[in-house]
Amino acid sequence: MATEKEDMQRQLLALRDRIDAIDEQIGKLISERARCAQSVAEVKKASGETLVTYYRPEREAQVLRRAMERNEGPLGDEEVARLFREIMSACLALEEPIKVAFLGPEGTFTQQAALKHFGSSAVTRPMSVIDEVFREVEAGAVNYGVVPVENSTEGVVTHTLDNFIGSNLKICGEVELRIHHHLMVSDVTHTDSITRIYSHSQSLAQCRKWLDAHYPKAERIAVNSNAEAAKRIKGEWNAAAIAGEMAAELYGLQVLSEKIEDEPDNSTRFLIIGTEQVPPSGEDKTSIVVAVKNSPGALHGLLEPFQRHKVDLTRVETRPSRTGAWTYVFFIDFKGHVDQLAVQSALADVAAQVSDLKVLGSYPKGVL
Numbered sequence: 135m136a137t138e139k140e141d142m143q144r145q146l147l148a149l150r151d152r153i154d155a156i157d158e159q160i161g162k163l164i165s166e167r168a169r170c171a172q173s174v175a176e177v178k179k180a181s182g183e184t185l186v187t188y189y190r191p192e193r194e195a196q197v198l199r200r201a202m203e204r205n206e207g208p209l210g211d212e213e214v215a216r217l218f219r220e221i222m223s224a225c226l227a228l229e230e231p232i233k234v235a236f237l238g239p240e241g242t243f244t245q246q247a248a249l250k251h252f253g254s255s256a257v258t259r260p261m262s263v264i265d266e267v268f269r270e271v272e273a274g275a276v277n278y279g280v281v282p283v284e285n286s287t288e289g290v291v292t293h294t295l296d297n298f299i300g301s302n303l304k305i306c307g308e309v310e311l312r313i314h315h316h317l318m319v320s321d322v323t324h325t326d327s328i329t330r331i332y333s334h335s336q337s338l339a340q341c342r343k344w345l346d347a348h349y350p351k352a353e354r355i356a357v358n359s360n361a362e363a364a365k366r367i368k369g370e371w372n373a374a375a376i377a378g379e380m381a382a383e384l385y386g387l388q389v390l391s392e393k394i395e396d397e398p399d400n401s402t403r404f405l406i407i408g409t410e411q412v413p414p415s416g417e418d419k420t421s422i423v424v425a426v427k428n429s430p431g432a433l434h435g436l437l438e439p440f441q442r443h444k445v446d447l448t449r450v451e452t453r454p455s456r457t458g459a460w461t462y463v464f465f466i467d468f469k470g471h472v473d474q475l476a477v478q479s480a481l482a483d484v485a486a487q488v489s490d491l492k493v494l495g496s497y498p499k500g501v502l
């Protein structure tokens with residue numbers, strides 16, 4: 135009689151044999167898919183176009199959405215999409231390794247967003263300020279850039295919006311990231327003598343209540359990024375940093391308190407910027423910027439065409455214009471693509487009433 139243990143061993147072996155056989159099939163299929171991607175690259179190259187675009191955001195969004203729709207479980211839809219995200223990322227790297235600039239240094243949430251969007255085969259390059267991300271893409275030094283644009287608790291990243299006003303770059307994607315902030319220290323920190331806490335100003339603001347309750351006397355020092363804060367405290371015995379998990383790992387820090395953000399569903403939206411307009415994916419968003427003279431009813435006049443043409447607004451943001459007193463700049467996001475008739479009609483009606491209108495881009499609604 136087989137003992138219970140032997141029985142379990144036999145079952146385990148049989149299951150592992152099955153897993154091995156399945157893995158063999160998956161491996162073969164992945165290779166076949168990769169060869170297909172290589173052929174796609176050949177076809178694109180043969181098209182005769184001077185600038186061949188290997189990365190196709192609209193197609194990637196469709197592939198990921200389909201993978202989620204097809205999913206029968208037990209893995210969750212997002213999990214399945216993440217696996218396909220990585221397969222596609224590796225396939226694209228065979229066609230052309232994609233270079234992506236992000237608001238650095240290494241370990242920022244923006245880098246995390248870049249990897250979430252492009253997968254880990256993308257080559258990511260840290261830039262020290264948002265302007266530099268724009269400049270690198272404009273100069274063609276990288277294919278795309280990733281910049282933060284709005285946070286669910288702290289609102290817009292004004293610097294990113296301001297950059298769009300003077301830039302010809304296009305928005306070609308969006309990605310949302312759940313943001314968890316941790317309080318971290320280095321191996322030389324005296325944890326009971328923390329008098330300075332470094333982080334990005336937005337992160338300090340997102341943890342304001344927690345800091346008031348736990349470190350009311352510590353000086354809060356705003357630096358360029360969370361990752362810079364993490365880097366900075368190495369060697370400071372009385373300092374701590376607020377940053378994400380990636381920064382803690384990268385700079386070898388110890389997490390003292392986890393998830394200290396005041397709002398539990400704190401998330402940040404990032405934009406992917408590039409040089410080309412993306413074709414429709416079937417579920418798209420469009421961002422525009424318009425300049426309006428401050429007159430009674432100006433805002434109503436600006437928004438009314440969207441309602442009339444049944445175009446759903448998702449966000450309206452105002453910034454004072456740099457060019458003239460009493461002129462306002464509105465950043466407007468809505469559902470739909472500039473190739474759609476309803477969107478074109480709404481935009482034509484808006485354009486008739488404003489001093490300036492620029493389409494910043496139509497792009498697939500974030501999938502992951």
Ligand SMILES: O=C(O)C(=O)C[C@]1(C(=O)O)C=C[C@@H](O)C=C1
Binds near residue numbers: 174188193222223
């Ligand atoms: O369909 C394409 O155009 C491809 O290049 C293939 C593929 C893929 O692996 O599915 C790879 C990269 C593109 O960004 C989109 C899709």
